Amino acid sequence: MRRLLIAGNWKMHKTVPEAVSLVRELKELLKDVKDRDVLVCPPFTALYPVREELKGSSIYLGAQNMFYEEEGAYTGEISPLMLKDLNCSFVIIGHSERRRIFKEDDELINKKVLSAVRHKITPILCVGETLEERESGETEKVVERQLKRGLRGISEDDEFVIAYEPVWAIGTGKSATPQMAQEVHLFIRGVLGELFSKEKAFQVRILYGGSVKPENAKSLLEMEDIDGALVGGASLKADSFSKIVKFEEA
Numbered sequence: 001m002r003r004l005l006i007a008g009n010w011k012m013h014k015t016v017p018e019a020v021s022l023v024r025e026l027k028e029l030l031k032d033v034k035d036r037d038v039l040v041c042p043p044f045t046a047l048y049p050v051r052e053e054l055k056g057s058s059i060y061l062g063a064q065n066m067f068y069e070e071e072g073a074y075t076g077e078i079s080p081l082m083l084k085d086l087n088c089s090f091v092i093i094g095h096s097e098r099r100r101i102f103k104e105d106d107e108l109i110n111k112k113v114l115s116a117v118r119h120k121i122t123p124i125l126c127v128g129e130t131l132e133e134r135e136s137g138e139t140e141k142v143v144e145r146q147l148k149r150g151l152r153g154i155s156e157d158d159e160f161v162i163a164y165e166p167v168w169a170i171g172t173g174k175s176a177t178p179q180m181a182q183e184v185h186l187f188i189r190g191v192l193g194e195l196f197s198k199e200k201a202f203q204v205r206i207l208y209g210g211s212v213k214p215e216n217a218k219s220l221l222e223m224e225d226i227d228g229a230l231v232g233g234a235s236l237k238a239d240s241f242s243k244i245v246k247f248e249e250a
C-alpha cells in the first residue's frame with residue numbers, strides 16, 4: 001500500500017532563524033505522527049540549519065530545485081552532490097513557477113530528474129495544466145506530455161514521486177475539487193502504467209498540490225489515487241501544516 005507523503009514547499013520564504021523556529025515547532029507538533037511521511041523543503045540557505053534541527057526526527061528534508069551536473073562552472077546553481085551532503089532525500093523538480101518564471105522546459109526537467117535518481121535523491125516531478133489549457137480541454141494532453149518527457153530514461157527500479165499541481169490552483173486559494181483531482185490522478189496512474197509495469201504504476205505516490213489547507217486536506221487525501229500533498233502557503237505556519245498532516249480541520 002502507498003504511504004501518504006505530505007510535503008511543504010517553503011518557496012522563497014524564511015530566513016535561517018525563521019526556518020529553524022518553524023521546524024522546531026513542527027517537530028513538537030508532529031512527534032507522534034508515525035503512519036505517514038512528512039517532508040519540508042526550505043530554501044537552499046536554510047537547508048543546513050534545518051538539517052541540524054531535524055536530527056533525531058522522522059521529518060524528511062528536501063530541496064526545491066537542483067542543477068543536473070555534479071560540479072563545474074554553473075554560477076548560482078546547486079548540485080545533487082551538495083544536496084546529498086545535506087541529507088536531502090527529496091528534490092522538487094519542474095515546479096510550475098520554475099517552468100513559467102525560469103523558463104524550464106521538459107528537456108531540462110528530464111535531465112534534472114535523471115540526475116536526481118542517479119544520486120539517489122527522490123525527485124518529485126511536478127505536472128499540471130494552466131487554466132487556459134483546462135478550459136480548452138487539454139488537461140490530459142498536457143499532463144501526459146509533461147510526464148512522458150519528464151520521465152524519459154527513468155527505469156522501473158528508480159524511485160520517484162509525481163505531484164499533480166494544476167497551475168490555476170497554486171497560490172490562488174482555488175483548489176481542485178477532490179473529484180477533479182482524483183480524475184487526473186487516475187489518468188496519471190494510467191500513463192505510468194504505459195511507461196512502466198502495472199505494479200510500478202500502482203506503487204508510485206501521486207501528490208496533489210494547489211491551495212491545500214486544513215479545511216480541504218482530508219477530503220482530497222481520502223481519494224483513492226491521491227497519496228499526499230505538496231503544500232505551499234499553508235506549509236509556512238506550523239499550525240496549518242501540522243493540521244494538514246494530521247487531517248485536522250481548522
Ligand code: PEP
Nearest residue numbers: 170171209210211232233
Ligand atoms: C506549491 O507551491 O506547490 C503550492 C501548491 O502552493 P499553494 O499550496 O500555496 O497553492
